[in-house]
Structure formats: C-alpha cells, structure tokens
Amino acid sequence: MNALIKSATIVDSKSEFHNETVDILIEKGVVSKISKRISNPKSYKEISLDNLHVSPGWFDSSVSFGEPGFEERETIANGLKTAALSGFTHVALNANTNPVVDSSADISFVKSKANDHLVSLYPIGALTWQGNGTDLAELYDMHKAGAVAFYDYKQPITNPNLMKIALQYASNFNGLVCAFPQESKITGLGVMNENVNSTKLGLKGNPSLAEEIQVARDLFLLEYTEGKLHIPTISSSKSVDLIREAKAKGLNITCSVAIQNLFFTDDALSDFETNFKTLPPLRTEADRLALIEGIKDGTIDMVTTDHNPIDIENKKVEFDNAMYGTIGLESAFGALQTIFTTKKVIALLTKGKERFGIQNTLVEEGANADFTLFNPSSEYQFKEKDILSKSKNSCFLGAKLKGEVYGSIANNKIMLKHD
Structure with missing residues (x-):
C-alpha cells in the first residue's frame, strides 16, 4: 500500500512532528518521509481532506x-x-x-x-x-x-x-x-x-x-x-x-x-x-x-x-x-x-x-503506518445514517457531536469513508 497524505496536522505528543502540518509519504505500509511538502512523482494515491488531522x-x-x-x-x-x-x-x-x-x-x-x-x-x-x-x-x-x-x-x-x-x-x-x-x-x-x-x-x-x-x-x-x-x-x-x-x-x-x-x-x-x-x-x-x-x-x-x-x-x-x-x-x-x-x-x-500487551505506535519516519484520520472541528447531529453497525442500538442517536472521523490506515491497508 502506497499513499501520500497531504497537509495533515499531526496530533501525537510523542512525535517530533506534534502540532505540525506536514505531508506524509507511505510506501509499502511504512512511513518513508514526513516533510512540509512532498511531491508525488510515482502517482501514489493522494489523501487530501478538509482540516485533516492524523x-x-x-x-x-x-x-x-x-x-x-x-x-x-x-x-x-x-x-x-x-x-x-x-x-x-x-x-x-x-x-x-x-x-x-x-x-x-x-x-x-x-x-x-x-x-x-x-x-x-x-x-x-x-x-x-x-x-x-x-x-x-x-x-x-x-x-x-x-x-x-x-x-x-x-x-x-x-x-x-x-x-x-x-x-x-x-x-x-x-x-x-x-x-x-x-x-x-x-x-x-x-x-x-x-x-x-x-x-x-x-x-x-x-x-x-x-x-x-x-x-x-x-x-x-x-x-x-x-x-x-x-x-x-x-x-x-x-x-x-x-x-x-x-x-x-x-x-x-x-x-x-x-x-x-x-x-x-x-x-x-x-x-x-x-x-x-x-x-x-x-x-x-x-x-x-x-x-x-x-x-x-x-x-x-x-x-x-x-x-x-x-x-x-x-x-x-x-x-x-x-x-x-x-x-x-x-x-x-x-x-x-x-x-x-x-x-x-x-x-x-x-x-x-x-x-x-499491545505495542504503541508513533507518527514518525520508519514506523509502520498506523494512523487515524479525522477532522476535529465539524459539528453535527448523530443520526441513523451515521451508524455502520448491523445493529442500530445507539444511545447517541439525536445527540449533538463534534468531530468527524475520515477513516484509518494500518496493516498496509487504507479504509476511508469517502472512497
């Protein structure tokens, strides 16, 4: 799995890139480069989302x-x-x-x-x-x-x-x-x-x-x-x-x-x-x-x-x-x-x-890509259309929530809601 994440703000207090807005290059499931701007000559899948945080x-x-x-x-x-x-x-x-x-x-x-x-x-x-x-x-x-x-x-x-x-x-x-x-x-x-x-x-x-x-x-x-x-x-x-x-x-x-x-x-x-x-x-x-x-x-x-x-x-x-x-x-x-x-x-x-007994992961170069992608600022009312489970028994139905999850990257795979 290869991908280029564009303009993402890192939220990881243990990472040297914490609070920085950067590009993240992932090759074969591993973070190969994190930098302010990374080009995409190999035409990898680009992930560019509104107010993206990782x-x-x-x-x-x-x-x-x-x-x-x-x-x-x-x-x-x-x-x-x-x-x-x-x-x-x-x-x-x-x-x-x-x-x-x-x-x-x-x-x-x-x-x-x-x-x-x-x-x-x-x-x-x-x-x-x-x-x-x-x-x-x-x-x-x-x-x-x-x-x-x-x-x-x-x-x-x-x-x-x-x-x-x-x-x-x-x-x-x-x-x-x-x-x-x-x-x-x-x-x-x-x-x-x-x-x-x-x-x-x-x-x-x-x-x-x-x-x-x-x-x-x-x-x-x-x-x-x-x-x-x-x-x-x-x-x-x-x-x-x-x-x-x-x-x-x-x-x-x-x-x-x-x-x-x-x-x-x-x-x-x-x-x-x-x-x-x-x-x-x-x-x-x-x-x-x-x-x-x-x-x-x-x-x-x-x-x-x-x-x-x-x-x-x-x-x-x-x-x-x-x-x-x-x-x-x-x-x-x-x-x-x-x-x-x-x-x-x-x-x-x-x-x-x-x-x-589970190993922690970091957002850093050389690490396996194990990320959550989200927008912390969006506000919405939680409705049944937001439920992905087979059963719909959510006590949060109708509640006003803040923040949208775009998806995740791990184990050499990407899964995004909007793909």
Whole structure:
C-alpha cells in the first residue's frame, strides 16, 4: 500500500512532528518521509481532506461483535470495518458469544476471522468455563494462543475465593484479570440507577452501592494476591475514590469508563428509551462529573465505547425486558470532543494498549503506518445514517457531536469513508 497524505496536522505528543502540518509519504505500509511538502512523482494515491488531522491509531479495550453465535447482531468482518471507519485500528474483543470463547481453539478461531484486516483484533478469553462463574477457564492455554486478558463480560464473579485464585494463577504468566464491578444480590432486578428518577419512572433501581462494594472487595483481593487487575466500566464517584486510594497504595490496578457514562445521566431515561439501558447504568450528574475528574487526574486509565450491538428484537421491547447495551464505535470521537480538548481526546483514545500487551505506535519516519484520520472541528447531529453497525442500538442517536472521523490506515491497508 502506497499513499501520500497531504497537509495533515499531526496530533501525537510523542512525535517530533506534534502540532505540525506536514505531508506524509507511505510506501509499502511504512512511513518513508514526513516533510512540509512532498511531491508525488510515482502517482501514489493522494489523501487530501478538509482540516485533516492524523494521530496514532486508536484502541478500544471493550468491543462485542456477536460472532460466533449472534451474527444477526454483528459479524466480526463488519464489526472490524465499522471500527476502521470509526478510527480504531486496535480492538479487544469480548468473549460474550455462543459458544463463549473459553479455550485456546476459540481464541485461534476468533483471531483467524480477523486475518488480513486493517484492524488488529485482540481476543479477551472468558475468565471462567462457559462464563458460568464457577470454574476457571483454560487461562494459560488461551494466553499462549493470544488472549490479552480474561473477563466474563458483564458477569460479576460472585465467589471471592474464585477471584483470589484467578488473580494468583494469572500472575504466574503476567495475565490480566478483568472483574465486572457489580454485587448482583444488591442489584437484584434493578434496570436503571437507583435514584429519584427510578422512583418517578416506576423502574427497579440498581444502586451505585452494588458497584462500590464489588470494587472494594476486588481491591482487597488484589492487595492480598499482589495480582494484576483491570476493572472495566466503572460508573460512580465512590468507585473513582476507591481506585484512587488503591493506586496511592501502589496496587497493580487499572480501570476504564464507558463513554456514554461521561456523556449522559439517568435523566435520559425519561421516555423509557431502551437504547439508554446500559450496564453499568447511567447515573447522576455528580457521578458523571466525578468520572470526568477521574480521567483528568489519571485515576481512570482509559475510555471505552463498550460497543455492544443488540438486535431489534431484544431492544424494541418493554424497558424491563430489553437487553443491556449500546453501540458506540461510530460516535466515540464526536462524543468525547464535546467534553475534552482534541489533544486530550486523542490521548484517551490511544491509551490502554500497554495494559493489554499491545505495542504503541508513533507518527514518525520508519514506523509502520498506523494512523487515524479525522477532522476535529465539524459539528453535527448523530443520526441513523451515521451508524455502520448491523445493529442500530445507539444511545447517541439525536445527540449533538463534534468531530468527524475520515477513516484509518494500518496493516498496509487504507479504509476511508469517502472512497
């Protein structure tokens, strides 16, 4: 793949070209030259776009594509295409499939489905066999096959001894254990944040206490085992405080937040719109602001779209019966740009790779071209035509967003929306 990117502003704080507007010459997938002006005598494909900005390729630590088993929701092929056109060149894929990805053979299968694609796919293996929360899965075998972490997606490990053993066992090969923060006995049948809004709507509440008790428990287990833990998608201010304290102790802990929890509150549920039914639930404005502060001070390590396609049969039903989940790849950049500066947004979208054992990339000569192309200044209302996923369950429909993604370049391939 050969290409010449014209007049692009580099957004990469670790690159010597940061904030400079330059041309970038790519030959056979490698950056051969970066300069103020580069001619094109070999008639390579030229990429010249309005207010073009280029950053290292983005990473999402939590995406779901359905396949195998739920192809009606999404396939790996279309999911990776959606990721590429949304600016993500690296994604970690959850194990919430049918069958659950809980063996080395399953890891190899998922990886094979992403062969020869622009986006690099990193499988997350189930922490327990069949995701049943009872018996540990084949962690080491999956690790050898390419699993970057172990996680029963959205399923809390109720047995603390099992979590203790998982942390101890995975530490033998530097494995990353992920633990969904929810105490299900407290959550009960709750379907939204327990607050004044749940009372007004007559919906059963899921209190932030259920998350915080589980976070506290898992942090105690982490301190005891000296393991390596990632807590995905925290949603409450107290969870931020607990993780901040754990980091001050020197524990090997990271966490993420779903972008919708930074953008919306439980006020959005007033019309019983099931696209806002997420797990963890949307919480209060105080929680939202605490999450943003946690990002700013480094307590929260990364953001995720928590992209979870759900077919219409499981979303267009009564709120109590609807499945949890929203898609988020297509809206991620535009949503974050309404909250943070472009520099901060790019830092957030490129963070987290090292935690999952993925090599960082730079915009520099001699490096493999692994770029996201975007315009940070355009403003628009997110509509169904902007959705690239098979499922259309986006809580951002109708939201005013800022910033357009043109596409991405990686693995010796180019994928642009306007091609």
